[in-house]
Amino acid sequence: MKDYIIINPLDNVAVVLRPFQKGEQIEGITLLEDIPQAHKVALKAIKKGEDIIKYGSPIGHATESIAAGAHVHTHNVATNLDDVITYTYEPNFPTVLGDISNKTVEVYERSTKEYGIRNELWIIQTVGCVSGMANDMIETFKSRYDTTEIDGIYTFQHPFGCSQMGSDLELTRLLLQDMVKHPNAGGVLVLGLGCEENLVSTFKETLGDYDQNRTRFLIAQEVEDEVEEGVRLLKELYDQMRHDQRVTKPLSVLRIGLKCGGSDGLSGITANPLLGRFSDFLSVNGATTVLGEVPEMFGAEKLLMARAKDEATFEKIVTLINDFKRYFKNHNQVIYDNPSPGNKKGGITTLEDKSLGCTQKAGAAVVQDVLKMGERIKTNGLNLLCTPGNDLVATTTLGCSGCQMVLFTTGRGTPFGGFVPTVKIATNTALATHKSNWIDFNAGDLVDKMDMDELLNHFIDLICDIASGKKKTKNEINNFREISIFKDGVVL
Secondary structure: OOOEEOOOOOOOEEEEOOOEOOOOEEOOEEOOOOEOOOOEEEOOOEOOOOEEEEOOEEEEEEOOOEOOOOEEOOOOEEOOOOOOOOOOOOOOOOOOOOOOOOOEEEEEEOOOOOEEOOOEEEEEEOOHHHHHHHHHHHHHHHHHOOOOOOOOEEEOOOOOOOOOOHHHHHHHHHHHHHHHOOOOEEEEEEEEOOOOOOOHHHHHHOOOOOOHHHEEEEEHHHOOOHHHHHHHHHHHHHHHHOOOOOEEEEHHHOEEEEEEOOOOOOOOOOHHHHHHHHHHHHHHOOOEEEEOOHHHOOOOHHHHHOOEOOHHHHHHHHHHHHHHHHHHHHOOOOOOOOOOHHHHHOOOOOHHHHHHHHHHHHOOOOEEEEEOOOOOOOOOEEEEEOOOOOHHHHHHHHHHOOOOEEEEEEOOOOOOOOOOOEEEEEOOHHHHHHOOOOOOEEOOHHHHOOOHHHHHHHHHHHHHHHHOOOOOOHHHHOOOOOOOOOOOOOOO
């Protein structure tokens, strides 16, 4: 097992991979104090105002003189970031590692020519106040019928759809419409009350192209017994989808979301680079990955901009970044008030530190497209998507873009899952061992016992098995399935 890592030869800090005690040595330097796991130690004397270099790039500057062997963290480092930055398109396309693979996945082919990795029956609620009756419909249905021929029947509670107006209401409707059209659902019942702003009639009229044979609509106020009517409609859908069979398809049918949460100092060393290599592998094989979390691009956005396939895509990235900065400023919030307390405890010092580690999930592939919130995937390859960093909101939005699953790296651990399978990848072995009921894969093996190529092969096998229905994620096993819809507006 490695004890520490210097990520880039240009770095003036090392990251410790285990707790170090005062008096121990790294690179011939005696440590002046205890250093917690995943935190940074100075490899040389660093003057006040001098940049702290990690990943080969500045992650901030020293707020005081730092001696060689000292702990480098929030007490002596501050961000270099400013609110206003002028961007220029300077293309730089790194080498993408990955080979053409003969691997395949077993998926459900939908009439829309999209592919699902699950065959589930969903109730999509247009408004929050129908949650109770949606649950009643599901329980009644399951008490009468054997549902083992499908992958489950679910509803996804949310508090929105009423007391909203303008663009806020439109976004709620759009994201729920995205869910209706998601290929992991073999059948969908759209359930409304009848007096909400997000009316079922308007929802249906603006839904666009969808599979009418696999979609039903119910307005509870218009029927005498809404539960019985809901069960009847669910049975119609179930009778169609229960005969669906998986078919063998190439990896190019996969659409995978990339997310991190509860990050620590090892996120940018183990789990996120693993996802980067996996993303590149999928890109080489014609598949699609989607990176969200715009605030966690701040400080690393120029690296993504340099990989834009053309100047038009570059301008889309600039708009993505600047629009989110304006969102912060419009709400009188500090743009760079990040990382979180948990991030800091785990060894992340500044937003640059967090972002440079976060964006490694995108690998080295060319950025093919940039998606607005609620916009669905149109182009294969690496896409960027407008989402906040919030775990539940970002995961929901990734699913709504058309991702069949989300890969979620974490150094602190979290139990939640989205409405699509949510694969938890631990950055360290201690977390993977301690929270084995949450964690699907241990990227900590990268520093414990295997190299990246070996770890990647194991990970590819796991994702193919999950996509093919041979394995379930821990959030599926635990039945942790949640959505959270981005909100930016008044409540009436």
